[in-house]
Amino acid sequence: METKLRELMQTVVGDPPHRVTAEAVRHQVVRRRIREAAGVLAAVVVAVVGVTAAVRVFGAAPGPAAHHRLAASTAYVAYDARLVKPGKLTPGTLVPIRTATNRPGKPIRLVIDGAVAVTPDGKTIYIGTGGTVTPIRTATGTPGKPIHIRTGGAPFGIAINPDGKTAYVTGLAKAITPIHTATNTPGKPIHIRIGVLPAVIAFTPDGKTAYVATTGDTVTPINTATGTPGKPIHVGPRPYQIAVTPDGKTVYVVGSNTVTPISTAANTAGKPIHLPGEGCCFIAITPDGKTAYVGGNGTVTPIRTAANTAGKPIRIGIPAEEIAFTPDGKTAYVANAEGPIGTVVPISTATNTPGKPIRIGLAVAIAITPDGKTLYAAAQNKVVPISTADNTPRKPIRLRYGIPSGIVITP
Amino acid sequence: MGVEGDGFAEFIDARQHALQRTAWWLTGDWALAEDLVQAALVRSWPKWERIRRLDDPELYVRRVMVNLWASWSRRRWRKEQVTESVPDSHAPGDMAAEVAARLAVRSALGSLTARQRAVLVLRVFDDLPEAQVAQLLGCAVGTVKSTLSQALARLREEPLLAELLEREAR
Numbered sequence: 122m123e124t125k126l127r128e129l130m131q132t133v134v135g136d137p138p139h140r141v142t143a144e145a146v147r148h149q150v151v152r153r154r155i156r157e158a159a160g161v162l163a164a165v166v167v168a169v170v171g172v173t174a175a176v177r178v179f180g181a182a183p184g185p186a187a188h189h190r191l192a193a194s195t196a197y198v199a200y201d202a203r204l205v206k207p208g209k210l211t212p213g214t215l216v217p218i219r220t221a222t223n224r225p226g227k228p229i230r231l232v233i234d235g236a237v238a239v240t241p242d243g244k245t246i247y248i249g250t251g252g253t254v255t256p257i258r259t260a261t262g263t264p265g266k267p268i269h270i271r272t273g274g275a276p277f278g279i280a281i282n283p284d285g286k287t288a289y290v291t292g293l294a295k296a297i298t299p300i301h302t303a304t305n306t307p308g309k310p311i312h313i314r315i316g317v318l319p320a321v322i323a324f325t326p327d328g329k330t331a332y333v334a335t336t337g338d339t340v341t342p343i344n345t346a347t348g349t350p351g352k353p354i355h356v357g358p359r360p361y362q363i364a365v366t367p368d369g370k371t372v373y374v375v376g377s378n379t380v381t382p383i384s385t386a387a388n389t390a391g392k393p394i395h396l397p398g399e400g401c402c403f404i405a406i407t408p409d410g411k412t413a414y415v416g417g418n419g420t421v422t423p424i425r426t427a428a429n430t431a432g433k434p435i436r437i438g439i440p441a442e443e444i445a446f447t448p449d450g451k452t453a454y455v456a457n458a459e460g461p462i463g464t465v466v467p468i469s470t471a472t473n474t475p476g477k478p479i480r481i482g483l484a485v486a487i488a489i490t491p492d493g494k495t496l497y498a499a500a501q502n503k504v505v506p507i508s509t510a511d512n513t514p515r516k517p518i519r520l521r522y523g524i525p526s527g528i529v530i531t532p
Numbered sequence: 533m534g535v536e537g538d539g540f541a542e543f544i545d546a547r548q549h550a551l552q553r554t555a556w557w558l559t560g561d562w563a564l565a566e567d568l569v570q571a572a573l574v575r576s577w578p579k580w581e582r583i584r585r586l587d588d589p590e591l592y593v594r595r596v597m598v599n600l601w602a603s604w605s606r607r608r609w610r611k612e613q614v615t616e617s618v619p620d621s622h623a624p625g626d627m628a629a630e631v632a633a634r635l636a637v638r639s640a641l642g643s644l645t646a647r648q649r650a651v652l653v654l655r656v657f658d659d660l661p662e663a664q665v666a667q668l669l670g671c672a673v674g675t676v677k678s679t680l681s682q683a684l685a686r687l688r689e690e691p692l693l694a695e696l697l698e699r700e701a702r
Contacts, residue, residue: 122684123656125697130557130657133634137552138562143541146573462604483567 194220194490195259196530197239197246198499200522202232214522215248217262218497220490220530223506223518231255231264236527238279238288240302243531247288247300249276254290256305259531270298270307278321282345284328291320297333299348313341313350321362325369325385332372332383334360340374342388356381357393362403366426367410373424375404375415382429396422397434403443407470408450414468416441421455423473437466437475443486446470447509448493454509456485456498465498467512479514481505486528499525540580544573547590550658551597557653558601560638568604572597595668598650605646633696640690648683655680 195217202213213233217226235249239259246257253267254276270276270290278291287308288300296310297320313320313333320333324345331343339353340360357379364373365385372383382391396415403416406426413424420434421441439457446453453468463485467476482500489496489509496507501524503517548569555565575596576583583589641649647669654665655676666673687693 122688122697126684126687127656127659129633129696130637133630133637134553134556134657135630135634137549137556137566139566141544141548141552141566141569141573143544146540146544146570146577 194243194492194531195226196220196488196490196497196504196528197237197259198486198497198504198520198525199233199237199248199527199529200524201526202234202251213526215246215257216520216522217259218504218518220495220497220506223515225518225520227262228522229257229262229264233526235276235292236279237529238281239529239531240281240288241283241285241532245302246529246531247279247281249279249290254279254288254300256302265305268300268305268307270300271296271310280322280324280331282324282328282331283326286328287345289322289331291315291322297322297343309348311343311348311350313343314339314353321360323363323365323372325365326367327369330385332363332365332385334363334374336360338376340372340383340390342385351388354383354388354390356383356390364404364406364413366406366413367408371426373404373406373413373426380404380413380415380424380431391429394424394429394431396431403441405444405446405453407446407453408448412470414444414453414455416444416455421453421468432473435468435473435475437468437478439464439466439478445487445489445496447489448491452509454487454489454496456481456487463498463500465496465507467509476512479507479512481514483524486525488528488530490530491532497528497530499528501525504528538580539584540577543584543589543593547593551590551593554594554653554658555597555601557638557641557657558598558649560642568597568601571600575600591664591668594654598654598668602646602650636690636692636696640687640693643690644683644686648679648686651676651679652683652687 198216198218200214212230215229215231215233218224219226231248232250233248234251237246237248239246244259246259247254248257250267253269255267256265257263258265276290276292279288281288286302288302290298290300295315296312298310299308301308313335314337315335320335323332329345331345333341333343335341336359338355338358338360340356340363341353342351343349344351356374357376360374360376362375370385372385374381374383378396379393380396381393383389384391396417404413406413411426413426415422415424417434418440419438420436422434423432424430425432437455441455441457443456444453450470453470455466455468457463463481463483464478465481465485465487466478468474481498482503486499487496494509496509498505498507502521503519505517506515507513508515551569552565555568556562559565559568572593576593583592586592644652650669651665654660654668655662662673662676666676
């Protein structure tokens with residue numbers, strides 16, 4: 122039976138419809154590394170905007186402008202272009218979803234390849250389009266002229282300075298290219314020593330310094346006013362992700378099994394914090410700056426920033442890939458973005474206890490609205506709005522563009 | 533990868549069809565198969581310097597792939613998998629028969645446990661020696677033998693599959 126079955130299986134299996142390319146694999150490695158950088162940035166932006174919006178709404182004169190601002194919030198879900206076979210590319214899609222109505226708007230078709238980020242004012246989205254970055258005006262939904270960057274290949278990381286004036290783009294080349302958001306023109310590339318993977322960038326809240334983690338086991342501070350890199354700071358092995366506390370005093374870098382704090386005043390590395398398990402996927406800091414959460418394989422480890430000690434790992438059972446906080450910082454949502462079942466697990470930041478996992482689907486990317494009321498979880502062929510009040514998924518928004526590569530929400 | 537000249541791109545080019553086919557028999561879906569191969573390669577890449585120096589780098593990548601698939605299965609996604617019966621195919625002649633056969637085998641494989649399925653795919657479809665399958669799954673050769681015989685016994689109870697094998701024999 123074995124031989125007959127072998128013949129049968131080998132005859133009928135057929136050919137794979139798509140090719141797996143080395144480039145695609147590299148993209149994934151890099152995306153895993155960079156995705157959270159965009160996510161954390163979005164969370165910070167959302168937190169800041171959330172506060173502003175709250176002040177507007179609950180301030181002395183909650184005028185119609187405040188409501189209009191909230192109502193205008195839009196989630197953008199990005200779907201990469203795909204190489205069907207050598208030479209044949211299906212374009213990517215950026216789908217706007219009005220958070221007020223949960224209706225998808227007119228899709229923007231682009232050869233999407235790379236990261237997606239939104240400016241703090243929500244006016245422009247920057248999206249990687251192969252060897253270029255394309256700005257999209259959110260008011261009209263029209264893509265502008267692609268900006269040619271010298272980062273080599275796809276722009277894997279796009280980090281926007283909190284001042285909104287520059288976007289730092291990282292790729293595979295040994296340089297970071299700034300884009301001036303006022304003119305959408307590239308600035309002089311900043312040359313730093315970058316390892317095999319592109320750099321991961323985090324800005325201080327005042328926007329004066331960018332901290333760049335590279336696979337050469339170092340973090341390099343960059344003076345954003347002059348674009349000059351400072352002396353590289355040695356950190357734990359293989360830095361994977363980086364985050365800055367809201368007060369701008371400390372930078373946390375997660376590498377394999379360790380988290381290294383860096384004092385921004387002196388630009389020196391503190392004593393490494395050893396993680397009980399593997400730290401692999403992200404590091405993100407609560408809006409109040411009290412806790413840093415480190416994603417690992419099936420766990421999330423809280424680190425108290427006051428003492429720089431690791432707490433008991435929170436078991437979530439799935440490889441943690443992404444995290445988003447509600448603007449009030451009370452809940453952290455952790456997404457699993459690998460494997461056919463993607464879930465979102467809410468964690469109460471007060472008690473560090475996980476809630477019931479919410480099942481979403483293949484490849485989850487998450488973002489929270491500025492008002493903190495809704496979490497959008499994008500997965501294969503759908504986007505699920507989840508009410509943060511009761512962690513219940515609402516009716517999924519069906520889309521037919523495949524597997525999402527990212528989601529951002531404008532204020 | 534390519535630029536580094538470390539043979540990773542060449543490895544992918546040369547072996548991806550074989551890897552994807554194995555992944556198809558494991559997952560029963562081309563999209564998932566592609567994801568599985570890609571995920572295994574993503575996991576392997578950071579260690580490629582070490583893997584490439586092994587006698588058989590593919591064995592290592594396959595091990596990563598099977599382990600990943602096992603962890604996906606543990607999350608019980610198999611229940612969500614399409615296990616439709618053989619559909620009326622409008623494809624002409626041989627194509628229809630091939631599609632029907634493929635779906636029949638896939639559906640039969642769906643009745644196996646994850647481990648039985650992995651052993652069957654590696655030992656029967658990939659024709660790997662028992663020792664390699666054992667190494668890949670991290671178990672004894674005896675376990676491979678017994679698991680395979682359980683899997684085959686289970687498949688003998690599938691009438692559609694039995695019929696296909698009968699036809700194949702003729």
